[in-house]
């Protein structure tokens with residue numbers, strides 16, 4: 001907790017990453033007497049909690065990607081740089097970008113987030129689709145539409161796994177994605193693909209744990225399983241994934257699920273850059289930071305959000321959540337301002353609003369506040385909407401399209417999805433499935449008894 005040395009009147013804060021944490025910090029410093037350089041590989045902020053709505057064609061990409069320059073257009077002290085940071089020198093607080101430019105700050109804030117962790121599962125990084133960026137979500141949406149289009153053109157491809165979706169991971173992202181795909185299959189596809197036997201679609205969710213939504217209560221585990229199964233999702237719990245190939249997923253125990261669309265929601269690790277910085281790292285490659293969110297030995301280097309490993313008062317590291325990242329960003333800005341004012345820093349205190357996950361139309365679980373007051377169903381869905389609208393306003397993402405989606409989704413008025421996409425083929429249909437999918441007879445092909 002060392003205050004900054006005396007020096008020139010105007011100080012510079014370099015922030016790498018414009019997610020919840022980076023934006024939270026930059027917003028809090030906007031309009032103050034420090035200069036801020038905000039660097040991100042994208043020229044937009046991506047609101048990750050709504051990625052699966054983008055992937056399942058419920059919300060347009062524009063509604064979850066907010067242009068950064070526009071966000072800070074009124075803040076003369078905030079400069080936005082679009083660049084990939086490839087190296088960090090914590091001693092001099094200097095970052096180097098892929099094009100060779102360097103940026104040095106009096107303070108350096110690392111907020112580069114997380115990425116999928118495939119846990120070295122053979123074939124997973126090559127053949128499964130992660131969901132950790134807007135690009136990932138657009139790629140998954142294109143794949144979902146590609147397999148539906150292919151099955152519509154040639155129903156024989158259903159045997160080849162064209163309409164079999166496998167979601168790996170039973171945490172919030174996996175459950176929300178499986179629920180979103182079920183909604184696409186049950187409500188959107190029948191309107192868009194008139195001749196396709198959509199009832200032949202299969203959705204599998206695999207997790208090596210024995211319950212969905214592990215951090216929630218037993219009641220929530222059962223509720224999530226009931227809603228997903230009601231919507232046609234087949235659960236494979238207590239089962240790990242051994243291998244992903246271009247045509248199937250192999251599970252422990254010998255089951256093979258033929259599929260051309262495998263979604264990886266199996267866990268996260270700190271982003272690439274973290275592994276290239278010489279700083280102590282903990283579980284999941286997270287860079288360890290102290291209670292004031294700075295790195296031991298480098299008091300003017302802060303690490304926040306998903307990339308950071310900060311011990312919580314309950315023990316263990318703070319969870320990788322948007323609300324934690326946003327509050328850590330805001331807190332870091334306050335500590336920087338305290339340094340500049342010659343005042344002591346404060347240890348980070350998380351205002352816990354609870355945890356929640358959406359499962360499907362009108363169905364969600366929420367455990368509100370630090371005391372985890374439990375809600376299920378429509379009321380949890382409304383709370384989910386409220387908390388996400390609050391998060392969106394924290395990072396200045398447009399709320400109007402989200403609220404209108406939430407209302408239409410809840411009331412059942414949502415019109416079918418947006419299926420415009422580029423027609424590039426990514427599935428190699430010439431490679432046959434090892435084990436064809438058993439076909440379900442269509443209602444009109446079942447002989448009358």
Ligand SMILES: Cc1cc2nc3c(=O)[nH]c(=O)nc-3n(C[C@H](O)[C@H](O)[C@H](O)COP(=O)(O)OP(=O)(O)OC[C@H]3O[C@@H](n4cnc5c(N)ncnc54)[C@H](O)[C@@H]3O)c2cc1C
Pocket residue numbers: 016017018019020021022039040041042045046047048049050051052083084085086111112113114131132133172173271273304305306307320321322323324325326356
């Ligand atoms: C599908 C999904 C659903 C989720 N749902 C919820 C939810 O409902 N509620 C909730 O609280 N949390 C949710 N989360 C978690 C939440 O989104 C994260 O905890 C939060 O985004 C972390 O914020 P961050 O700023 O640390 O990282 P991020 O939001 O990941 O931002 C990191 C930024 O750094 C940039 N970056 C990374 N590396 C570099 C580099 N080398 N050079 C330049 N820029 C770089 C990236 O482009 C990105 O903009 C969800 C996450 C996912 C993936």
